[in-house]
Amino acid sequence: MSTRLFALALLACGTPTSKRAADGAPDTAAPSTPASSSASTLTGAGSTTDTECVAGPGPRLVRRLTHAEYGASVRALLGTELAPEASFAPDLTVEGYANDASLAVSSLLAEQYRAAAEELAAAADLDAVVPCDTANRPCADAFIGDWGLRAYRRPLTDSERTSLLELYDEVAAEDGFEEGIRWVITAALQSPAFLYRSELGARTAGEVFTLNDWELATALAFGVTGGPPDADLLDVAAGGRLSTPDGLQVELDRLLADPRAPERVADSVAAMLQLERLPQVVRDGSVYAELTTEIRGAMTEETRRLTADVAAAGGGFGELLTTDHTFVTAELATFYELPAPTVGADGWGRVSLPPERAGGLLSQGAVLATHALPTSSSPIHRGVMVRERLLCQHLPPPPADLNISPPPVDPSLSTRERYAAHSDVPECAGCHLMIDPVGFGFEHFDGIGRYREMDGVHPVDASGEVVASPSSDGLFVGIGELASLIVDDAEDCWVRRSARTLTGLELPECDVALFADETGAAGGSLLDTWQGWVQLPHFRERVGGSDERDVPLGDGRWTAPDPDPDLSEPDDTGLPEGVRFEETVQTDWGAGYCMDVVVVNGTAEPVVWSIELALADELSSSWSSTWTELDVGVWRVEGEGWNSELEPGAETAFGYCALR
Amino acid sequence: MSSRRRFLAGLGATTLAAPFCRLLTGEARAGGVGPKRLLIMATPNGTVPDRLWPTGGERDFAFGPGSIWEPLEPVRDQVTLLRGLQFHSATNHEGGMAAMLTNGDGPESLGRSVDQVVASHIGMSTRLQSLELGVQTSAWGGGIQTRMVYGGPGYMLPPDDDPSSVYDRLFGDVVLGDVEAAKLRDRRSRVIDANRAELLDLQSRLGAVEQAKLGDHLDALADMERAMDTVLSCEPGERPDTGWVYDNDSFPVIGEAQRSLAVQALACGVTNVVTLQWAHTVSPVVFTWLGLSDGHHTLSHSDPTNVVGQDNYVLAERWFAEQFRTLVDDLASREDPEYGGTLLDTTLVVWAQEMGDGRLHVCTDVPWVLAGATDVLDGGRYLDLGPTNHAHLLVSICRAFGMDLDTFGNESAGRGGLGGVFA
CATH class of the missing domain: 2.60.40.290 (Immunoglobulin-like)
Known part of the structure; x- marks a missing residue:
C-alpha cells in the first residue's frame, strides 16, 4: 500500500487542479487517488522531499469572480453601498475558501446576476460615473470606453464597444441618455469579461502562455486587495510596466502598503478557521445565554483586528499563533472577564492577555466558540480544528460500526474524563490519539470561549500531547505551549492555504515548496506571502494545448493527465x-x-x-x-x-x- | 432585496396573455397520463433501523408504536415504502450524499442527478427547467456534504435557501404595463444575446475543462431566455417572510415556506421538477422546537445504551416523516390544473436519504419512500427489495417519465429498472 500511495503522491506533482478538474465526477466507484479523491488531499509534509519536481505554470483558465470579489468590484465601479452579492447562491467551498477555480454560473446565479445588475444600474449615481457633462452619444461612447475598461479590467475590443454602444442607441432612442447608460451598466455587469478573471495569456513558447499586463494587474489587485485594479494600477498596466519584475515589484509594494492588504490576510485566516460559521453555531440558551448575536459579531471583529494588526506590523503566522495581545470592546472585555480596555473612538482597545490565556489565534473567542458543542466545550472539535485547519492534516470521519456516541454530560466527570474513553477503546485510539490530547489543551476555555479554572466541580487539566505530526510532536500544557509546539507546521499550512487563496487551485507540491521558500526568503511575514507568490512561475505563466489559442470551438485541449493505469489495478x-x-x-x-x-x-x-x-x-x-x-x-x-x-x-x- | 427586484420578477406574470393551463380544473382526469412532475425531498444523517422498519408484509405492514415512519400512517395508502436499497460502491456521509441522486457518473446520466436527468426530458416547456429548494443547506458553503443536485460530473447545483428570494424569482408581485414589459423583455434579450456571443468567443480560446465551465453559463442563459418566454397563470399567494435563513429555530418555518413554494411552483406550472433538501449530511441543526438540545448529527450516533439520545434522534426523524406526510397531503389537496385529478396523482414524490444505519455510516438498506404518480404507482405497500442497487430505482424513475434508459450513473451497478415498484 505505501508504495502505491507514494507513487500517487508523486502524481500530485505537476498537475494543478481545480476542484472540478480534480474531482471530475462524484464517481463513487473508480479507485481514486490522493490526488483526485478530493481537493482536501494534498498530502502534508513529507511528500515534497521524496521527489524531484519543478514548479511550473498553471493551466490557462478563466476564474469566475467570487461573491466577495463581485461585491468589491461593483462597489468600486459604481460607488454604491449596495451588496447584492450577500444573497447570491453560496459557492463551492474547499478548505473554507469559496474561490475554487472551477466556479461556474448556474441558472440560479445567472438570474441573481441579472437581478443584481438591473438593481445596481437603476440605483447608480450617474453624475459620479459618467465622465462628461453633455448627455449625448459621444459622452456615452466615452463612458463605454473609460468605465468599460475599469469593469472589464482591460480595454474593450472593438466588437464589445460596438455592441454596448448599439444597446445604448436603442435604449436612448426610446428612453433617453440616462436610461441608455443604465442599460450599458446592466449589460456590462453580466458580461463574461466582467464576471470572469482572465488567466489566458498569449503563447510565448511551446505550450507556455504568458499573462499580459492587464491579466497581471487583475491577479495582483484581487490577490492583494480582494478588489479590482485601481486607476493607478490600470495606468501601469497600460504602460506595459508590469511585464518587468521591477515594475511589478513597485506596484506590489504599493498595494501591500494599502490597508486592504492586512484586511485580506484577516479574510483568509477567518476562512482557514471557518469563522463564518460563528453567527449560526447553536448554543443552548440555558447554558450559554451570554453568547448573544452582538458578542458573536464582536468576536468576529476581534479576530479580524488581531490578524490585521499582526500582519500590518510585519508579523508572520507564527506571531499570530503565539501573540499575547488581542483587541476588545468594553462589552467583550466584560464577557471575557478581562480588565476594561482603554478604547479609541471606535470603541476598541488593545489589551495584553495574562500568560495562561495567551495563545494568539488559539485563545480567540471566535475560534473557541465556533469549534465547540451546544452545551459544552469539545476536545474533539478543537483537536480536529488544530489538525485540519491549522496543520492541514486530514483525518477520517468516524468509521462505521464503532460506538461513536458522544459521551453524555455527566456532572460527576470532567469533560476531559468523559472524552477519555475515545482514546481508551482500541478501535478509536488510532485517530483519537491524534485528536483528543490536542483538544484537551483548550479545556481552560468553555463552549463560548470564556476562561475557566474549573470545569464544573473539577479543576481543569489542560495537559496534552501532539503525535504523528511532522515537527510538532511533544507534550504540552495549555494553549500557549500548544501554540509554540505547532508553530512550524502551522506556518507551512498557512503557505498551503495561501496558495489556494491566491490561485483557487490545489498547487502541486513542488509549487507549494517553492512558494514557501520564496516567502521565507522575502522575510516570512504574513505580508511577505505575496512576495513569494509573485516569484512563482504560476504567477506569470500558464500552459495550454498546442492548438489552444484563438482556435475554433472544440479544438482546444488542456486536461489533467490520466492517473497511472497501473495504480487502478x-x-x-x-x-x-x-x-x-x-x-x-x-x-x-x-x-x-x-x-x-x-x-x-x-x-x-x-x-x-x-x-x-x-x-x-x-x-x-x-x-x-x-x-x-x-x-x-x-x-x-x-x-x-x-x-x-x-x-x-x-x-x-x-x-x-x-x-x- | 428591494421592491425593484420583485417588480422585475413580476414581469413574467403579465407579458403574455395566453393562459398556460389547459384549465381542466374540476374535471375528471383522463386516465393513464402517467407522472408529469417529479418532487424529491431529502433528509440527512441516516436512520435507526430498529426504530424504523414496519412489521408485517407488503400490504398488511404495521408501523411500530413510536417508530420513525409511524407519522405516515394517515397516508399509508398513498405511500410505497422501500427496504433493501443500497448505493453501489458508496459509503459514509460524503459517499452517500454524492451517490444518493447520481449513483456516480455514467454514460447515460452523464454525472447528473436523477432530477436533472428527468428535467432534461420534462422540464423544457416550463419557465424553470427545475427548481432547487433548500432548508439551511448552505451555512458551510457548497460542497459534497451540502449538495445533492448535480448538473454534470462534479458540477453541483446550489439550492436556494431563502423562501422570499424563491418567491421573487417565481412570482414577483408588481404589474407592469404591456409596453414597459415588452421593452424590458427586449432589452434583457439583447443583453443575453450579447453575453452569449462573448461566451462563445471566449470558449473558442480555451481547453476542454474551461469550455465545459462556460458551457454551463451558456446553458444558464438559455434557461433565462426560456423563462422570459413562458408565463404562469395562477395566484402566487403570500410572499413568505421567514427572517434570517440560518436561524436554527426558524428551521420549521423556513421548511414550511419552502414546502408551500414547492407545491405552488408545481401547481402553477412554473416547473415540473422540484428538489427540497432539508439541511445536509453531518448537519448540526438542533431540533429546539421539539425540546432537543443536541445537534441532529450528534444524535444520529447515539448507541442503543444511550436511550435518551436515541429516543431524541427518533423524535427528530419522526418530525421529518411528518414533513413528508404534510407534503403528500398538500399535493393531494390541490387540483392539477393541467391534467385533472390532484397534483399528487400526477407527481412522483420521492423521499430520499443518503445513508442507511447512520450509526454505522453505511449506504446499505437505505430507506426511501415513494408517493403519488397514481397511474403507475400502487400505494399502500412495503417492499423489501434487498439487496438491490438503487441505480435500478433511478432507472425506473426515469422510465416512469417515458425516458429510454438502461443504466443510471456508474454502469457497474447493473442494468435495467426495478421490477414490481412501478406498473
Missing part, C-alpha cells in the same frame, strides 16, 4: 471469482492515511468473504472488519458478524487506517 486478493472489491483513499495526512474498501458479491450465491492484503505500513485502526496478520505485513481481512456474509448482489464496506 486491484491487488491480488485471493477473492473468489465474481466477488470484487474497490478501494478509495478516504484521507491522507502525510504521516498516515485511511482507505475505504467496498466488497461486492457479484455471484449468484451467498458468499462469506475474506481478503488477503499486503500492507507495508503500520495498521492503526480498522472498522467493519477483523484483521489477522498471517505473516509480516500480510493480513487476512474478514467481515464481522453482521457483514461477513453477503447475499447475491449485496455490498458492504470496511476500512482501515495506517501510519507510514
Whole structure:
C-alpha cells in the first residue's frame, strides 16, 4: 500500500487542479487517488522531499469572480453601498475558501446576476460615473470606453464597444441618455469579461502562455486587495510596466502598503478557521445565554483586528499563533472577564492577555466558540480544528460500526474524563490519539470561549500531547505551549492555504515548496506571502494545448493527465471469482492515511468473504472488519458478524487506517 | 432585496396573455397520463433501523408504536415504502450524499442527478427547467456534504435557501404595463444575446475543462431566455417572510415556506421538477422546537445504551416523516390544473436519504419512500427489495417519465429498472 500511495503522491506533482478538474465526477466507484479523491488531499509534509519536481505554470483558465470579489468590484465601479452579492447562491467551498477555480454560473446565479445588475444600474449615481457633462452619444461612447475598461479590467475590443454602444442607441432612442447608460451598466455587469478573471495569456513558447499586463494587474489587485485594479494600477498596466519584475515589484509594494492588504490576510485566516460559521453555531440558551448575536459579531471583529494588526506590523503566522495581545470592546472585555480596555473612538482597545490565556489565534473567542458543542466545550472539535485547519492534516470521519456516541454530560466527570474513553477503546485510539490530547489543551476555555479554572466541580487539566505530526510532536500544557509546539507546521499550512487563496487551485507540491521558500526568503511575514507568490512561475505563466489559442470551438485541449493505469489495478486478493472489491483513499495526512474498501458479491450465491492484503505500513485502526496478520505485513481481512456474509448482489464496506 | 427586484420578477406574470393551463380544473382526469412532475425531498444523517422498519408484509405492514415512519400512517395508502436499497460502491456521509441522486457518473446520466436527468426530458416547456429548494443547506458553503443536485460530473447545483428570494424569482408581485414589459423583455434579450456571443468567443480560446465551465453559463442563459418566454397563470399567494435563513429555530418555518413554494411552483406550472433538501449530511441543526438540545448529527450516533439520545434522534426523524406526510397531503389537496385529478396523482414524490444505519455510516438498506404518480404507482405497500442497487430505482424513475434508459450513473451497478415498484 505505501508504495502505491507514494507513487500517487508523486502524481500530485505537476498537475494543478481545480476542484472540478480534480474531482471530475462524484464517481463513487473508480479507485481514486490522493490526488483526485478530493481537493482536501494534498498530502502534508513529507511528500515534497521524496521527489524531484519543478514548479511550473498553471493551466490557462478563466476564474469566475467570487461573491466577495463581485461585491468589491461593483462597489468600486459604481460607488454604491449596495451588496447584492450577500444573497447570491453560496459557492463551492474547499478548505473554507469559496474561490475554487472551477466556479461556474448556474441558472440560479445567472438570474441573481441579472437581478443584481438591473438593481445596481437603476440605483447608480450617474453624475459620479459618467465622465462628461453633455448627455449625448459621444459622452456615452466615452463612458463605454473609460468605465468599460475599469469593469472589464482591460480595454474593450472593438466588437464589445460596438455592441454596448448599439444597446445604448436603442435604449436612448426610446428612453433617453440616462436610461441608455443604465442599460450599458446592466449589460456590462453580466458580461463574461466582467464576471470572469482572465488567466489566458498569449503563447510565448511551446505550450507556455504568458499573462499580459492587464491579466497581471487583475491577479495582483484581487490577490492583494480582494478588489479590482485601481486607476493607478490600470495606468501601469497600460504602460506595459508590469511585464518587468521591477515594475511589478513597485506596484506590489504599493498595494501591500494599502490597508486592504492586512484586511485580506484577516479574510483568509477567518476562512482557514471557518469563522463564518460563528453567527449560526447553536448554543443552548440555558447554558450559554451570554453568547448573544452582538458578542458573536464582536468576536468576529476581534479576530479580524488581531490578524490585521499582526500582519500590518510585519508579523508572520507564527506571531499570530503565539501573540499575547488581542483587541476588545468594553462589552467583550466584560464577557471575557478581562480588565476594561482603554478604547479609541471606535470603541476598541488593545489589551495584553495574562500568560495562561495567551495563545494568539488559539485563545480567540471566535475560534473557541465556533469549534465547540451546544452545551459544552469539545476536545474533539478543537483537536480536529488544530489538525485540519491549522496543520492541514486530514483525518477520517468516524468509521462505521464503532460506538461513536458522544459521551453524555455527566456532572460527576470532567469533560476531559468523559472524552477519555475515545482514546481508551482500541478501535478509536488510532485517530483519537491524534485528536483528543490536542483538544484537551483548550479545556481552560468553555463552549463560548470564556476562561475557566474549573470545569464544573473539577479543576481543569489542560495537559496534552501532539503525535504523528511532522515537527510538532511533544507534550504540552495549555494553549500557549500548544501554540509554540505547532508553530512550524502551522506556518507551512498557512503557505498551503495561501496558495489556494491566491490561485483557487490545489498547487502541486513542488509549487507549494517553492512558494514557501520564496516567502521565507522575502522575510516570512504574513505580508511577505505575496512576495513569494509573485516569484512563482504560476504567477506569470500558464500552459495550454498546442492548438489552444484563438482556435475554433472544440479544438482546444488542456486536461489533467490520466492517473497511472497501473495504480487502478486491484491487488491480488485471493477473492473468489465474481466477488470484487474497490478501494478509495478516504484521507491522507502525510504521516498516515485511511482507505475505504467496498466488497461486492457479484455471484449468484451467498458468499462469506475474506481478503488477503499486503500492507507495508503500520495498521492503526480498522472498522467493519477483523484483521489477522498471517505473516509480516500480510493480513487476512474478514467481515464481522453482521457483514461477513453477503447475499447475491449485496455490498458492504470496511476500512482501515495506517501510519507510514 | 428591494421592491425593484420583485417588480422585475413580476414581469413574467403579465407579458403574455395566453393562459398556460389547459384549465381542466374540476374535471375528471383522463386516465393513464402517467407522472408529469417529479418532487424529491431529502433528509440527512441516516436512520435507526430498529426504530424504523414496519412489521408485517407488503400490504398488511404495521408501523411500530413510536417508530420513525409511524407519522405516515394517515397516508399509508398513498405511500410505497422501500427496504433493501443500497448505493453501489458508496459509503459514509460524503459517499452517500454524492451517490444518493447520481449513483456516480455514467454514460447515460452523464454525472447528473436523477432530477436533472428527468428535467432534461420534462422540464423544457416550463419557465424553470427545475427548481432547487433548500432548508439551511448552505451555512458551510457548497460542497459534497451540502449538495445533492448535480448538473454534470462534479458540477453541483446550489439550492436556494431563502423562501422570499424563491418567491421573487417565481412570482414577483408588481404589474407592469404591456409596453414597459415588452421593452424590458427586449432589452434583457439583447443583453443575453450579447453575453452569449462573448461566451462563445471566449470558449473558442480555451481547453476542454474551461469550455465545459462556460458551457454551463451558456446553458444558464438559455434557461433565462426560456423563462422570459413562458408565463404562469395562477395566484402566487403570500410572499413568505421567514427572517434570517440560518436561524436554527426558524428551521420549521423556513421548511414550511419552502414546502408551500414547492407545491405552488408545481401547481402553477412554473416547473415540473422540484428538489427540497432539508439541511445536509453531518448537519448540526438542533431540533429546539421539539425540546432537543443536541445537534441532529450528534444524535444520529447515539448507541442503543444511550436511550435518551436515541429516543431524541427518533423524535427528530419522526418530525421529518411528518414533513413528508404534510407534503403528500398538500399535493393531494390541490387540483392539477393541467391534467385533472390532484397534483399528487400526477407527481412522483420521492423521499430520499443518503445513508442507511447512520450509526454505522453505511449506504446499505437505505430507506426511501415513494408517493403519488397514481397511474403507475400502487400505494399502500412495503417492499423489501434487498439487496438491490438503487441505480435500478433511478432507472425506473426515469422510465416512469417515458425516458429510454438502461443504466443510471456508474454502469457497474447493473442494468435495467426495478421490477414490481412501478406498473
